[in-house]
Amino acid sequence: MAPKRSQTELAVLGALSLAPMSGYRVRAEILSTVGHFWAESFGQIYPALARLEAAALVSRDDSGRYLLTDRGRLRLAELLREAPESAPPRNGVLLRLFFGRKLGVDGCLELLDRMEHDVALKMRTFAEIRAELDPSDPDERFALITVSAGEHNGRATLAWIAESRIALAAAPPASPASDAGPESAAR
Amino acid sequence: MAPKRSQTELAVLGALSLAPMSGYRVRAEILSTVGHFWAESFGQIYPALARLEAAALVSRDDSGRYLLTDRGRLRLAELLREAPESAPPRNGVLLRLFFGRKLGVDGCLELLDRMEHDVALKMRTFAEIRAELDPSDPDERFALITVSAGEHNGRATLAWIAESRIALAAAPPASPASDAGPESAAR
DNA sequence: CTCCCCATGTAACTGGTTACATGATTCA
DNA sequence: TGAATCATGTAACCAGTTACATGGGGAG
Numbered sequence: 489m490a491p492k493r494s495q496t497e498l499a500v501l502g503a504l505s506l507a508p509m510s511g512y513r514v515r516a517e518i519l520s521t522v523g524h525f526w527a528e529s530f531g532q533i534y535p536a537l538a539r540l541e542a543a544a545l546v547s548r549d550d551s552g553r554y555l556l557t558d559r560g561r562l563r564l565a566e567l568l569r570e571a572p573e574s575a576p577p578r579n580g581v582l583l584r585l586f587f588g589r590k591l592g593v594d595g596c597l598e599l600l601d602r603m604e605h606d607v608a609l610k611m612r613t614f615a616e617i618r619a620e621l622d623p624s625d626p627d628e629r630f631a632l633i634t635v636s637a638g639e640h641n642g643r644a645t646l647a648w649i650a651e652s653r654i655a656l657a658a659a660p661p662a663s664p665a666s667d668a669g670p671e672s673a674a675r
Numbered sequence: 676m677a678p679k680r681s682q683t684e685l686a687v688l689g690a691l692s693l694a695p696m697s698g699y700r701v702r703a704e705i706l707s708t709v710g711h712f713w714a715e716s717f718g719q720i721y722p723a724l725a726r727l728e729a730a731a732l733v734s735r736d737d738s739g740r741y742l743l744t745d746r747g748r749l750r751l752a753e754l755l756r757e758a759p760e761s762a763p764p765r766n767g768v769l770l771r772l773f774f775g776r777k778l779g780v781d782g783c784l785e786l787l788d789r790m791e792h793d794v795a796l797k798m799r800t801f802a803e804i805r806a807e808l809d810p811s812d813p814d815e816r817f818a819l820i821t822v823s824a825g826e827h828n829g830r831a832t833l834a835w836i837a838e839s840r841i842a843l844a845a846a847p848p849a850s851p852a853s854d855a856g857p858e859s860a861a862r
Numbered sequence: 863c864t865c866c867c868c869a870t871g872t873a874a875c876t877g878g879t880t881a882c883a884t885g886a887t888t889c890a
Numbered sequence: 891t892g893a894a895t896c897a898t899g900t901a902a903c904c905a906g907t908t909a910c911a912t913g914g915g916g917a918g
Contacts, residue, residue: 495765495767495770498770498771499770502770502773502774502777505774505777521773522769522770522773524764525764525765525766525769525770526765526766526769526770527763527764527765561777564774564777565777565778568771568774568777568778569778569782571789572766572767572768572770572771572786573767574765574766574767574768575762575765577711577712577713577714578682578712578713578761578762579712579713579759579761580682580759580760581759581761582709582712582713582821582824583682583685583686583689583709583712583713583759584685584755584759585817585820585821585824586689586708586709586817586818586821587689587692587751587755587817588816588817589813589814589817590689590692590748590751590752590755591752591755591756595755595756596817599759626776627776629775630772630773630774630775630776630783632842633772633775633839633842634769634772634773636835636838636839636842637769637772637832637835637839640831640832640834640835640838641828641831641832641835643831644827644828644830644831645824645827645828647827648823648824648827648828651823651827652820652823652824655819655820655823656820
């Protein structure tokens with residue numbers, strides 16, 4: 489029912505609710521604040537701004553920056569109350585691990601190594617963001633909650649990786665990757 | 676470089692590596708095994724099968740079921756070794772929480788309630804799946820690892836929800852949703 | 863003067879979902 | 891014999907990324 493489009497508009501209206509800014513800045517703002525869990529590209533943002541302006545949800549000040557109108561603020565509140573739709577999941581790492589028999593234990597371990605590295609990086613940026621946020625500022629309290637989501641998730645992923653390494657090491661009673669196909673000899 | 680298309684083909688080839696089956700069954704198989712972290716629709720699967728057959732990666736047996744050719748098995752091993760690309764994140768709940776100031780604490784709490792409910796459901800299905808898997812079967816070991824990923828994630832999410840409820844309850848020194856807009860009086 | 867960042871936009875392409883059309887088989 | 895499930899496909903639509911084209915403004 490609710491078109492996905494409204495999700496992009498939600499992000500744009502939300503960004504503009506923080507301050508008036510150019511389309512370029514909207515994208516930068518989205519990247520630097522909700523970027524960890526929400527992505528938008530120029531190809532989405534500019535058309536969205538055009539639609540929003542046509543619908544009088546945003547307008548432009550004398551220096552060209554976009555800002556919310558009263559209708560825009562209403563619309564933002566409305567969109568925030570709509571049920572969040574989550575994108576259909578597509579986790580390439582899990583997909584590969586599921587077929588780990590064909591990939592081989594070594595391949596699985598490599599996947600976990602890469603993932604651990606990526607998560608560790610993310611955790612560091614979370615720590616930086618957290619350090620810059622002021623927990624007593626009522627606005628930033630909400631930002632802190634989203635950072636915390638990332639941290640919980642990251643810690644869980646790291647724990648799962650450690651556990652999975654052990655499970656994989658215990659695995660190879662069967663001949664490893666015995667049906668990986670004819671190329672297994674060439675490897 | 677690697678077109679996303681290959682990700683769908685990976686899923687289809689992977690399903691067929693378990694057993695020969697019809698396109699309809701491929702979809703059912705994907706749903707019931709990797710469905711928690713990977714989605715495919717008919718509109719993707721049938722064209723993919725047609726392409727794969729044209730490329731001689733799959734063929735059909737006398738009863739019409741698709742099965743992997745040797746080339747198909749090779750291609751599967753190749754795709755499994757390719758770097759997994761993860762879809763750009765789009766978490767509607769976190770997006771809304773980030774703008775929680777405009778949504779109001781009550782709205783945030785509702786989001787958390789719904790999410791908790793959803794996660795609890797998922798955790799139950801994970802438990803069921805785990806109960807049906809045999810940890811000594813080398814094939815199902817890999818399935819177990821993916822289930823475990825879901826469980827770790829779910830537990831982390833539940834912990835984060837509990838923590839966030841407390842953070843939200845401690846929040847309202849400022850007048851709640853003071854700039855939610857003109858409708859705040861009507862609410 | 864040149865390079866880099868700010869800024870706005872568009873076109874082409876890909877990926878993906880949804881809904882529809884169609885018919886066979888199974889089973890109560 | 892009717893309902894449910896299995897099965898195959900297609901058309902329309904939507905969403906989203908990427909790459910390109912274009913130009914202003916400031917810093918070195």
